[in-house]
Amino acid sequence: MKFDTVIIGGGLAGMTCGIRLAQAGQRCAIVSQGQSAIHFSSGSFDLLGQLPDGEPVLDPEAGIAELAGRWPSHPYAVIGTENCARYARQVPELLREAGIRVTGQAQHNHFRITPMGKSRATWLTIDGYLTTPQIGEFPFKRVCIVNIEGFLDFYPEFIAEELRKFGIECRFGNFNHPDLELIRRNPSEMRSANIARVFDHDADLEALAAELRRLAAGCDALILPALIGINRNDSLEFLKQRVGHPIYLLPTLPPSIPGIRAQQALQHRFRALGGEYFLGDCVLSAQTEQGRVRRVFTANHGDIPFEADHFVLATGSFFSKGLVATPDRIVEPVFEADVVSRPGRAEWYTLHFFDRHEYQAFGVRTDNRLRVIRQGAPLENLYCVGAGLAGFHPVQEGCGAGVSMLSALYAAESIARASDKPVAFD
Template structure:
């Protein structure tokens, strides 16, 4: 099978890169072994929340401009501050074209409310989820926090405690529906995706609206767990019109509805543009000649290779097995690429779980053009994008989604200009 570009990995980076290349008319394939980390998404996309020294960032663009001073190996520093600023400006349109409507901008972090009621700085948030411009100010004074009976992945009491501290009066509501009884028989089935499938039907959504309208009477707004809109885009507006109040969603424990919806939307957009998506397949080996990848072989296609002018490695980090830890080194399992890591395993981590863990900055070694290094030499047509890149701490710096998106778009430009 012959393509212009083959992307290995179907997460946020792989999908964004594939979409941008397909938009430019390139024939692309994505090989993805399974569900990506997008399924665990909270509904927000971070760009930069903290500098490497821990200083909070309110203006991500300004923060990126300062990154190179503290961490020259950071992907943003490698891509360049000006390029990052330009690419960040392109991301909202890319997401919206895929049907993911977001709010926010790259010059000012807003605050998204977490499943525990805390406020967290972020870059872009999917419309409908509870956000504020300031961490201690909310667009309501009296709110009803409603939950489905028996749903354990949502915590109204914790949310109310945080809101009470900021002067918001809270009350609780519960709702049920006969169509939920079948999945309620097994507690392990009472998960957000299964519940959302019930409320994808008009009659069930109408019944939910009626129950919420009575429970939220006298309140300024209503907060719901994200249990609607798995396969339809109008669920939230449907409820808002019938309840007659502002309704805000909060993400639940993963797998999350906003994450599943985002993954589905990106896949649909890629295929709509002519891309070919091979789900449930994994790369077993690659043929490399004269510092160029010629072809790759996958589990599902046996001796039928994938051939391309360019390849993109977007397999992620440890979570998705894009990187594998052995007793003495960090391995990139697809191409045997060089990796950046500390030789002494005792220095890979600290015993304090929430500390800045050194291993999180381990990753694939690249040249300044994000071409993958192997035995000290760049592979001319193999690029790396996303969480597998070395030099950054996605959790502490609150930049995981931003690195995935910006590196993916940067790699797409490099491929198009090659």
């Protein structure tokens, strides 16, 4: 099989890169083994919430400029301040074209509310989720936090504890319905995706709306766990129209409904642009000649190779097995790329869970075009994008989605420029 570009890994980075290249007229394939981090995401996309030294960032664009000066090995520094700003302007449009409606600005973080009720700086949030312009500036004074009876991945008491610190009056409500009984028989089935499938039916949404109308009495707004809209776009609007009160969604513990929706929407967009998506397949090995990757081989296609002019390594970090830790070293399993890491395992982590662990910044070594370095030299047509890059701490710095999407756009632009189908990327 011959393509212009083969992308290995179909998470946020792989799909962003694939969409951009397909838009540029490339014949593009994504080979992806399985679920990605987006299935676990919050419904918000982070650009930069903190500098590496812990200083909070209010204006991510300005923060990236500062970071580029002081931490030159950070992916944003490699991509470059102006490029980052340009790509950050393109991302909301790319998401909206895929059907993911987001709000937010690269010059001003807003705050999303975590499943534990904490405020966290972020860049873009899917419409319908509870956000605040500043910490504590909630759009209500009295709120009812509603859960689905028996759903254990949402914690109204913790959320209320946080909201009450800002003077918000909180009440609780519970919803139950005979259609939920089937999944409730087995407590391990009471997961977000199964519940959300029940609420894809009009009759169940109507029943929920009726209960929410009752619970809304005396409240300015309602908060619901994100358990609606796995296969339809209109669920929240449907409820709001019938209830007549503002309703805000909060993310639950994984699996994440907004994440699953976003994954499906991006995959659909890539395919609609002519891309080929090989889900459930795994790239096992690669052949290189004279500093170029010629072909890769996958588990499902055996000795039938995937050939391309360019390849993109978007296999993520440890979470997705894009990086693997052996007892004494860190390995990138497909290309055996050079990896930025530390020699002694004892230096990889500390004993405190919430610390900034060294291993989180381990990743594939690249040149300033994000081309993968192997045995000290860049492979001419292999780019690394996303969570597998070295030099950043996605959680502490609050930059996971931003690094994935901006690096993907940077690599896509390089690839499109190097091909015979160049395209305007502004």
